[in-house]
Amino acid sequence: MEQLAVYIAIGLAGGILSGLFGVGGGIVLIPLMTIFLKMGQHSAQGVSLGVIMFSLFSMLIYYKKGFVDLKIVLLIGLGFIIGGLISSNIAVALPETVLKKCFAVLLIVVACKMLFFK
Secondary structure, three states: OHHHHHHHHHHHHHHHHHHHHOOOHHHHHHHHHHHHOOOOHHHHHHHHHHHHHHHHHHHHHHHHOOOOOHHHHHHHHHHHHHHHHHHHHHHHHOOHHHHHHHHHHHHHHHHHHHHHOO
């Protein structure tokens, strides 16, 4: 029962930040799952990718307010599918420690870019 509450709390945190800032999976869910659920990096990334489909509900709110161009969604989505298929094969072949460090570097680079550059 306690584990169920942790799963829901992690999803709630990801959902709140996803709806508020457009982030969730990579930036929020993966660290939370690896820290609080002791989930391996590969598993956390897999679950995070599975959860992406549920962001459709949040996207609909933005769409109804006129903030979503479906043509752009479809074109970026096509690239997302192709890139995801290629990179997921690479990611599952990498040792977990390497993958986790690469992910951490990505978070640091994104944070620095957002903090210090326009």
